[in-house]
Amino acid sequence: MKKDNFLGQIIYPVLVIYILYLALQYFTNRTNFWRWVFYGIAVIIAFVGVIFLWRGIRNCLNQRHSNKVLSKLRSAGQEEYLKNFISRFGLENTNREGWTFRNYKFDWDRINDLKKY
Numbered sequence: 001m002k003k004d005n006f007l008g009q010i011i012y013p014v015l016v017i018y019i020l021y022l023a024l025q026y027f028t029n030r031t032n033f034w035r036w037v038f039y040g041i042a043v044i045i046a047f048v049g050v051i052f053l054w055r056g057i058r059n060c061l062n063q064r065h066s067n068k069v070l071s072k073l074r075s076a077g078q079e080e081y082l083k084n085f086i087s088r089f090g091l092e093n094t095n096r097e098g099w100t101f102r103n104y105k106f107d108w109d110r111i112n113d114l115k116k117y
Contacts, residue, residue: 085114 018040025033073079090104099106 082114085110 018036022033022036022040025036073082086104089106089110097108099108099111
């Protein structure tokens with residue numbers, strides 16, 4: 001497993017223990033087995049719901065931030081400067097690492113210069 005996959009490192013051992021416990025309950029107590037199967041289904045549904053809720057909140061916050069930045073650019077009259085920045089430096093094909101979006105690639109130094117301005 002990857003070092004940065006923290007959630008996967010937690011879920012896999014818990015899932016293995018849960019499946020072993022279900023196998024034990026299947027052979028010893030079928031009523032308890034079905035109760036734990038339903039608990040597992042409820043946890044999965046809750047987990048998926050939390051993921052969708054988190055994505056929705058994150059998208060909403062990103063959209064709010066983008067609107068705030070665009071309104072500040074418009075109020076300061078910097079739209080033309082930003083368009084010139086994108087058309088001038090976005091299509092430069094440099095071999096250095098940078099931020100890439102669609103066909104545009106910006107070096108981090110250029111982005112830091114834009115932030116200063």
